Amino acid sequence: MFVKHGMNSGFSSLASSAVLRRQQFLIRSLNGYSVSDKIRMEAVKCLSGGASLEANAESVLRAIAPSLDPTRHKGQAGKIAVVGGCREYTGAPYFAAISALKIGADLSHVFCTEGAATVIKSYSPELIVHPILEESYNISGVNDEGKRDISKKILSEFDKWMERFDCLVVGPGLGRDPFLLECVSKIMTRARQSNVPIVVDGDGLFLVTNSIELVSGYRLAVLTPNVNEYKRLVQKVLGCDVNDQNTHGELLSLSKQIGGVTILRKGKSDLISDGEKVQSVSIYGSPRRCGGQGDILSGSVAVFLSWARQCNSAAERESTISRTNPTVLGCIAGSALLRKAAALAFEHKKRSTLTTDIIEHLGQSLEAISPVS
Numbered sequence: 001m002f003v004k005h006g007m008n009s010g011f012s013s014l015a016s017s018a019v020l021r022r023q024q025f026l027i028r029s030l031n032g033y034s035v036s037d038k039i040r041m042e043a044v045k046c047l048s049g050g051a052s053l054e055a056n057a058e059s060v061l062r063a064i065a066p067s068l069d070p071t072r073h074k075g076q077a078g079k080i081a082v083v084g085g086c087r088e089y090t091g092a093p094y095f096a097a098i099s100a101l102k103i104g105a106d107l108s109h110v111f112c113t114e115g116a117a118t119v120i121k122s123y124s125p126e127l128i129v130h131p132i133l134e135e136s137y138n139i140s141g142v143n144d145e146g147k148r149d150i151s152k153k154i155l156s157e158f159d160k161w162m163e164r165f166d167c168l169v170v171g172p173g174l175g176r177d178p179f180l181l182e183c184v185s186k187i188m189t190r191a192r193q194s195n196v197p198i199v200v201d202g203d204g205l206f207l208v209t210n211s212i213e214l215v216s217g218y219r220l221a222v223l224t225p226n227v228n229e230y231k232r233l234v235q236k237v238l239g240c241d242v243n244d245q246n247t248h249g250e251l252l253s254l255s256k257q258i259g260g261v262t263i264l265r266k267g268k269s270d271l272i273s274d275g276e277k278v279q280s281v282s283i284y285g286s287p288r289r290c291g292g293q294g295d296i297l298s299g300s301v302a303v304f305l306s307w308a309r310q311c312n313s314a315a316e317r318e319s320t321i322s323r324t325n326p327t328v329l330g331c332i333a334g335s336a337l338l339r340k341a342a343a344l345a346f347e348h349k350k351r352s353t354l355t356t357d358i359i360e361h362l363g364q365s366l367e368a369i370s371p372v373s
């Protein structure tokens with residue numbers, strides 16, 4: 001009994017000293033004010049825009065990063081699921097899922113095809129991999145009724161887990177197989193019914209561009225298009241070609257047209273809009289354009305938006321922030337972190353910088369912005 005009591009008080013003093021150290025750091029970096037007020041004011045400033053469109057991305061990240069409090073249990077820092085991984089692609093879902101863990105999520109799942117599952121598991125024992133998706137080539141002899149049964153089984157397997165997730169990332173390395181995409185549409189519909197946020201990337205954007213109703217009007221959806229994916233989205237939704245003379249107006253219209261879905265348009269500067277305003281993140285990144293950086297971003301946005309949602313409910317209870325959009329905060333923080341990590345990786349590896357090198361710098365970049373103590 002005595003020992004147990006001693007351990008508890010040891011833990012709580014450890015907890016309070018860690019919290020104290022974090023608060024002291026924040027006070028030093030924010031010059032005065034009450035720490036929580038100032039952090040939230042910074043976050044509000046970032047959302048309310050002001051003269052500059054450039055988001056105060058590092059402040060946003062600091063505002064939403066949870067402290068590493070020993071009283072918290074496994075899962076509270078985020079449970080993320082990536083839906084992706086097929087015959088062609090195993091790297092993309094791995095990059096997204098492992099990035100979520102490296103940033104601080106507690107659990108990261110991958111839902112993929114059976115063939116991809118073995119490969120993804122072999123990359124990392126940290127990931128929880130569910131080999132549930134099917135591609136047409138694998139069920140070529142199956143009739144329509146059999147396909148409906150397979151589809152139902154996939155959905156019920158996914159349903160067992162879905163309520164546990166703080167965010168889904170749909171699309172990295174998903175492929176474009178029609179049967180697989182039809183099943184993923186149903187997964188997205190279920191997630192939406194349960195109010196689980198969805199980050200849509202890669203081939204998920206191919207799916208959504210052709211079936212915009214999957215996300216239309218869903219305020220917990222984030223689309224992260226690259227140059228090609230954006231072009232296709234604009235053509236389909238706005239019915240015109242991309243207009244580089246009206247970048248911000250076009251992004252605003254696109255988001256509004258899809259019912260206020262948050263869009264992160266990747267490029268030289270990342271542009272973010274939820275139809276209300278446009279924010280940009282232009283922190284210097286890397287001149288290397290190796291494949292997979294977008295996958296890091298989608299996994300990161302999933303974690304940060306989950307953290308921002310937790311933050312929001314605490315803030316709302318205190319009536320400090322009345323209008324904050326966690327999906328926008330998540331995008332700003334994700335973009336800033338990826339760019340910072342890419343810059344660090346490039347400093348070391350120069351022309352040979354690869355996505356795995358950037359992932360290795362996520363922790364160091366996060367620590368530089370929001371130190372643990």
Ligand SMILES: NC(=O)C1=CN([C@@H]2O[C@H](COP(=O)(O)OP(=O)(O)OC[C@H]3O[C@@H](n4cnc5c(N)ncnc54)[C@H](O)[C@@H]3O)[C@@H](O)[C@H]2O)[C@@H](O)CC1
Pocket residue numbers: 088089090091092093171172173174175201202203226227228229291292294295
């Ligand atoms: N290692 C992996 O497994 C990777 C898989 N990926 C997956 O690959 C699938 C297809 O994604 P993609 O990004 O290739 O699809 P896109 O439709 O964006 O790209 C198709 C082609 O367009 C070209 N392109 C890309 N950026 C361009 C630019 N800025 N200007 C002009 N042309 C450009 C590229 O040569 C690419 O082959 C997705 O599921 C994605 O997640 C990628 O994430 C990359 C890494």
Ligand SMILES: Nc1ncnc2c1ncn2[C@@H]1O[C@H](COP(=O)(O)OP(=O)(O)OP(=O)(O)O)[C@@H](O)[C@H]1O
Pocket residue numbers: 202225226227266267268269270285286289290291292293294295296297335338339
């Ligand atoms: N021209 C650029 N200059 C600087 N940074 C860029 C540029 N283009 C993209 N980026 C950065 O790289 C990140 C990934 O964007 P990219 O366009 O490569 O995505 P993607 O094509 O979806 O990547 P992936 O290969 O993972 O699918 C963006 O968040 C952005 O910060």
Ligand SMILES: [Mg+2]
Pocket residue numbers: 201202226294295
């Ligand atoms: Mg991509």
